[in-house]
Amino acid sequence: MSKKNNAIEMEDVVVKFVGDSGDGMQLVGTLFSETVGIDGNDLANFPDYPAEIRAPHNTVAGVSGFQVHFGSKEINNFGDLCDVIVAMNPASLKANKKWAKKGTILIIDSDTFDQKAFERAGCTANPLEDGSLKDYIIVKAPITTKVKEILAPLGLDIKTMERTRNMFTLGMVLYIFNRTFNTTFDYLDKKFAKKPQMIEANKMVIKAGFDYASSHESIDKTITVKPASLEKGKYTTVTGNIATAWGLLAASERSGRPFFLGSYPITPATEILMELARHKSLGAKVFQAEDEIAGICSAIGASYAGAMACTTTSGPGLSLKSEAIGLAVITELPLIIVNVMRGGPSTGLPTKSEQSDLYQALFGRNGEAPLIVMAATSCTDCFYASYEIAKLSMEHMTPAILLTDGNIGQGSQLFKLPDVKKLAPIKPPIAEANDPDYKPFNRDPKTLVRKWAIPGTEGLRHRVGGLEKEDGIGNVSMDPQNHQKMVDLRAAKVEKIADFIPEQTVFGDEDADLLVISWGGTLGAVRTAVQELQKQGNKVAHTHFRYIMPLPKNTEAILKKYKKIVVAELNSGQFVNYLRMKFPRYPMLQCNKVQGLPFFVSDLLPTFTKILKEK
Amino acid sequence: MIEYNNTTVERSRIPLTKQDFVSDQMVKWCPGCGDHAILSAVSNVFPKIGYKKENFMFVSGIGCSSRIPYYLNTYGFHGIHGRAAAISTGIKITNPHLSVWMATGDGDSMAIGGNHFIHIIRRNMDINIILFNNQIYGLTKGQYSPTTNMGQITKTSPQGTIEHPFNCGELVLGAQGTFFARGVDTNPKMMTEIMFEAARHDGTSIVEILQNCIIYNDKVHALITAKETKDNYQLHLKNGEPMKFGANMEKGIRLNKRRLEVVEIGKNDITENDLLVHDQYAGDPGIHLMIAKMAPPVYPVALGVIRSAMYPTYDDLVEEQIKQAKENSKIKCVNDVMAASGVFEIK
Ligand code: SF4
Secondary structure: OOHHHHEEEOOEEEEEEEEEHHHOHHHHHHHHHHHHHHOOOEEEEEEEOOOOOOOOOOOHHHEEEEEEEEEOOOOOOOOOOEEEEEEOOHHHHHHHHHHEEEEEEEEEEHHHOOHHHHHHHOOOOOOOOOOOOOOOEEEEEOHHHHHHHHHHHHOOOHHHHHOOHHHHHHHHHHHHOOOOOHHHHHHHHHHOOOOHHHHHHHHHHHHHHHHHHHOOOOOOOEEEOOOOOOOOEEEEEEEHHHHHHHHHHHHHHHHOOOEEEEEOOOOOOHHHHHHHHOOHHHOOEEEEOOOHHHHHHHHHHHHHOOOEEEEEEOHHHHHHHHHHHHHHHHHOOOEEEEEEEOEOOOOOEOOOOOOOOHHHHHHOOOOOOOOEEEEOOOOOHHHHHHHHHHHHHHHOOOEEEEEEEHHHHHOEEEEEOOOHHHOOOOOOOEOOOOOOOOOOEOEOOOOOOEOEOOOOOOOOOOEEEOOOEOOEOOOEOOOHHHHHHHHHHHHHHHHHHHHHOOOOOOEOOOOOOEEEEEEHHHHHHHHHHHHHHHHOOOOEEEEEEOEEEOOOOOHHHHHHHOOEEEEEEOOOOHHHHHHHHHOOOOOOEEEEOOOOOOOOHHHHHHHHHHHHHOO | OOOOOOOOOOEOOOOOOHHHHEOOOOOOOOOOOOHHHHHHHHHHHHHHHOEOHHHEEEEEOOOOHHHHHHHEOOEEEEOOOOOHHHHHHHHHHHOOOOEEEEEEEHHHHHHHOHHHHHHHHHHOOOEEEEEEEOOOEOOOOOEOOOOOOOOOOEOOEOOOOOOOOOOHHHHHHHOOOOEEEEEEOOOHHHHHHHHHHHHHOOOOEEEEEEOOOOOOOOOOOHHHHOHHHHHHHEEEOOOOOEOEEOOOOOEEEEEEOOEEEEEEOOHHHOOHHHOOEOOOOOOOOHHHHHHHHOOOOOOOEEEEEEEEOOOOOHHHHHHHHHHHHHHHOOOOOHHHHHHOOOOEEEO
16 A cells, blocks of 8 residues: 555645754755755744754753744744654653644654663653653654664765764655655755765665655655745745845945944854855955954944944844944944844843844933834845845944844745845945035935045045034034934934835734734744634734834824734833833733744734733 | 055155144143144154045044044044944955054053954054053043052052053063054154154054153153153164163163163173164064063163064955955855855746
8 A cells, every 4th residue: 555645735834853963953954944945835944053062962952953844835934833853862852842742743763762861861761651752653763773774885984874864864754745855866966066975875865764764654644735836036045144144245235335244253143244254255344353342343443434334243242332332323324233132131042032132222322322223024034124224224324223033043934036236226325525515414404314424535534433523513512502402313313214114014904803013033923823813713913013213104003093902022021112112102912922932823822812802 | 375465555646744634623632741742743744654635544442542533634533442443443444545543542452442452463454553651541530540550549549559560562562563662752753753664564553652641640751751861761772773772872782691681881891792783673572572571770661663573464364365255256246145055946
């Protein structure tokens, strides 16, 4: 009997590969995701790293994972509970069992389940025998033994052979999802072009895993996920951090301003710095500074000198940059600060994500120091959001903070390649040489924007700095009235940017019983929850914020329409309090989670349902 | 080995004068402060250097010294406390064709900005840094600084400081400085000369000026600068010449085994030939360090250019890497970057 007769179809599935840090889970996850992407599924991936580089072998602290959510419909989140979990050792099973649901297929390397490993994982008994997994479909496979058997003819050393265990599981998963291995093999051919022996070994193991799964007694069905109806075009998978780097480079290209990045490595933002450092052929100047403060200060210098200047960081780094951000505010220079938020306070949860730096972005400076704050909504939106914030920052001569987070920064999605030449043009207000009327703080009467006078230009010598300046002429001024005026002008300049951003849109009915508000990287999960509720027949609307400071002009008009409003965010209520401060008339409920984890649709549904039912 | 080409600063087509660099702002330092003489030396040396006036950029941090950009008619940036070195770094990397100058003080660069100070030096950014060393915090009204003498009573050390002071030269050379010069605010001619040499040097040039804060640390350098004592406590270095000092140039510095020693010419059979000959261009900083550390009462203070060694600059190397990448890479625009990232097509 062919098992393929017993094939079921699903709209979307979640597969998670978990193992020890050295087990190659990121590689196998990426390979699987590439395969389904090329096969036409929409997808979102989420890596789950330990905070340590190589935590003790086989312990829970050392578990590394890679989750692939793919489907035949649009995939806008990383998925909640898993349909398939591949666990390479007891520790990874222990750490990830919580992501399994009834009927989840658990693929386990049974060779690793010995007494020593249980102890290291902190298990009291063999989880395969103590009945704790009875709700799941357990697929025990002696993977370590198998790969050694298969690869024996190649004469490889034991370590190299064991390193292909991940590929065996890939073969098994490909079988379960009814895939051929053509796509995977093509990808391997390209990826390991310089190591033909690795390609051969990996292919042998993948095939063996596939065959093994096809005859495994516990695997009694296969799952088909049809291709999604993706727009035609060229795609790649991109993490939010890489997309951010590309968006920034694109903005430099389109504005004609040379690119400068001054940054200091910090998890989970470092990939932006690393990606940008690769692109010297575009003329991008990337400076790894001695600390966070030097990162931003070098960027401020670069901005004064005429570059599109950026600094990238995460929460603790943003704290260190606070004073310098004020300097960029008072000198009215463009500056793009990217904060890939992580769990805080202090060192907090470096590899986990939160939205808890909003207060810091909005208010974390001395003095009256308004600036642009935007929040990217997904991995791929990081590209567009970083492009747009760079445009706003340069055209409005003001520093700007882009908030992304560890989830979207390190997670990845399918990205349809845009044509940079077709993105909105960027026109910074560069002062012309020998302009007789040039004064450092003369302003465009409509936008209140001052001109960018670049050192080296004839006839524009001038001084700026951290001391308060007289409007127009720009001399140091301690005059009370002038200070009031400058404070007001800097605030009004930022507020006026609301005229240059799109209006806030609402998903769902105008007369819905509940308006759900969210912002930043939680778009996918919150939208999916709202859609779910709508399907169940509830009248729920959703508005998701990307522009935080200034807010879109119609924000109040939207709030006005709904009797019940709930703000869902991954902190204790920072955006909701900001909205309450701006619009005190509208009562707002909260839905918060601060666990270093993304929102799951399963967290949101009960909360929203309860609010809907309350009188 | 990466080759490097010197990025150059465009020269002025017309001769410039001091007036070209004087700003219309009122100078607000205390009357009698050494800063006035330093400002005057800077505005004297800029026209001599000969660059186009728009190509001078003056950056500063916080403190009395750091007001200088307002008093000069150049492009200027008055930064925040301790961060001028980082700001200058961004400016120079962005536009290596600017002549970037920086004013700072002992507190600004050796306390709050210490990290940036050592790293700008280590990288050998082509920036000229004038460090006003008055061994006190002036602008905040008289607290001890990292160069205040041990035991000195100040507003925050009523029983005397219990900190070992930095010697600026030692710190600079420890951070692999390629250029270090020292001057005093009482000798305008020498200040101008060493600033000129600093401008000519490719790399981070540190010019320490022993400056008198007449209000909070008056006469701190008096032993070195006072008429009666200066001949015995100032050693004016000249490259290629023996190190001599004293009212009649009767004294000198000799290397005795591994130590420097003050000797009198003519005594104990010592002749000029026994004296140490200054080699500011030596790659090895060993002797430079010994000279920089000389201090009264045993030694005179070394003034002039102590070290001026040739090493590639950071900004040149950046330009070189970009040039090579542009020549060798097929990636010319952001569309190319994205297209090279494992793209597949949905038809
Ligand atoms: S306080 Fe001292 S250093 Fe500052 S201006 Fe007055 S005399 Fe000069």
